[in-house]
Amino acid sequence: xxxxxxxxxxxxTATGQRVTLRCSPRSGDxxxxxxxxSLDQGLQFLxxxxxxxxxxxxxxxxxxxxxxxxxxxxxxxxxxxxLGDSALYFCASSVEVGEQFFGPGTRLxxx
Amino acid sequence: GENVExxxxxxxxQEGDSAxxxxxxxxxxxxxxxxxxxxxxxxxxxxxxIRSNVGEKKDQRIAVTxxxxxxxxxxxxxxxQPEDSAVYxxxxxxxxxxxxxxxxxxxxxxx
Numbered sequence: 001x002x003x004x005x006x007x008x009x010x011x012x013t014a015t016g017q018r019v020t021l022r023c024s025p026r027s028g029d030x031x032x033x034x035x036x037x038s039l040d041q042g043l044q045f046l047x048x049x050x051x052x053x054x055x056x057x058x059x060x061x062x063x064x065x066x067x068x069x070x071x072x073x074x075x076x077x078x079x080x081x082x083l084g085d086s087a088l089y090f091c092a093s094s095v096e097v098g099e100q101f102f103g104p105g106t107r108l109x110x111x
Numbered sequence: 112g113e114n115v116e117x118x119x120x121x122x123x124x125q126e127g128d129s130a131x132x133x134x135x136x137x138x139x140x141x142x143x144x145x146x147x148x149x150x151x152x153x154x155x156x157x158x159x160x161i162r163s164n165v166g167e168k169k170d171q172r173i174a175v176t177x178x179x180x181x182x183x184x185x186x187x188x189x190x191x192q193p194e195d196s197a198v199y200x201x202x203x204x205x206x207x208x209x210x211x212x213x214x215x216x217x218x219x220x221x222x
Contacts, residue, residue: 002154033209042200042214043155056209090154099145100210102154 003027004093004103012109018079021106025072025093031055032074033100034066037088049074078108086110113138115203117213125221130191132216134201135183141203144184145210146175149198158199159186191220 003026013019025032034046045058049068060066063081068074078085086109092100114137124130134144145160161168161175161184168175172191177184184203188195198217204210 002156043212045209045212048209058209096207098143099157099160102147102156104154 002101002103004091004101006089006091006103006106008106009104010107010109012111013081014111015081015083017081017110018077019081019108021076021078021089021091021108023074023076023091023093023103025074025091026101029093029095029101030072031094031096032068032072033092033094034060034074034076035090035092037090037105038084038086041087043090046076081110083110113141113203113205113208113211115201115211115213117201117216119216120214121217121219123219123221124191126191126193128191130188130195130218130220132186132199132201132218133183134185134203134213135181136203136211137182138203138205139179139182141205143204143210144175144177145202146173146186147200147202147212149200149215151197155200188218191218193220193222196220 005024007022030051033048035043046060048056066076088105090105091103094100117134142163147155148158149155172189174187198215201213202210
């Protein structure tokens with residue numbers, strides 16, 4: 001157990017819908033990262049938050065957005081969902097730079 | 112930005128053999144190189160990492176070597192066991208930059 005929690009574990013929804021994925025980082029970690037992992041794909045970095053502020057952006061679609069709240073938990077919002085958005089979404093946290101601790105992931109299926 | 116190439120994409124070995132996975136990176140300023148293991152359906156977990164001021168690091172059956180001049184680093188697993196079967200990801204980062212991940216190597220250890 002990495003100490004990073006993600007909910008829900010699984011999510012099944014339809015095209016055009018909107019979903020919210022939630023992540024709670026390890027106690028004391030200020031950085032939260034979101035990654036997308038499609039079938040047979042590597043880890044695609046989406047976005048990083050540090051202590052409530054957006055710090056870095058990767059290949060995140062405009063339909064996707066995220067935020068980090070004062071208690072440091074983070075939410076990833078995915079809207080106007082398409083079939084290709086089906087993937088595993090991982091959240092990771094770290095103190096600063098260095099080892100990232102990954103959560104168990106949310107498996108999103110868009111039908 | 113950083114570009115990380117990882118080879119091979121699939122590696123099949125017999126139990127007890129050694130396995131080597133290689134990664135190259137493009138940014139000569141990268142100074143932190145972690146390796147993650149991801150078992151099927153689970154989260155990536157750090158197994159070993161190396162910083163640019165060190166050429167080699169060992170932890171029991173696993174070792175990582177770094178050649179800064181050639182900009183490549185490798186993961187070595189000796190005496191492989193079936194439980195080593197997983198996808199392995201390398202990554203490279205510098206300073207506070209987000210790590211760039213390789214596309215992963217699927218290691219299969221046959222009993």
